[in-house]
Amino acid sequence: MLEIIVLIWLSIEIGKMAKNKGLKPSTWQIYFVAGWILAEIIGVMIGFMIFGLNNLLSVYIVGIAFAFTSYFSIHSILNKFPDQDNEDINNIGKP
Numbered sequence: 001m002l003e004i005i006v007l008i009w010l011s012i013e014i015g016k017m018a019k020n021k022g023l024k025p026s027t028w029q030i031y032f033v034a035g036w037i038l039a040e041i042i043g044v045m046i047g048f049m050i051f052g053l054n055n056l057l058s059v060y061i062v063g064i065a066f067a068f069t070s071y072f073s074i075h076s077i078l079n080k081f082p083d084q085d086n087e088d089i090n091n092i093g094k095p
Helices: 002-020 025-051 056-079
Strands: none
Touching: 002 025, 002 056, 025 056
C-alpha cells in the first residue's frame, strides 16, 4: 500500500517537472509508471537469483531499489530539458 502511495506522489512530481519544462505531463507520467513496474520486476528477478526463495524481504528491497532507479533516470532525463519560463535561453546572442 505504501508503495502505491509513493508511486502516485512521485508520478505527480514527474508531471509537475514535465509541465515546467513545457512537455506533456501525462506522457512522462506513463513513462515513469511503466519504468517503475518494469524495473521492479527486473529487480525482483535479480533478487530471487541472488537471495533465493527463502529470503523474500531482501528480494522485495532489491525490487524497490530498482524501482526507485527508474524514478531517478526519468528525473535526470527531464533535467536535461530547459525550463519553459527561463528567459536566459531566449536572450543568448542578443546585446
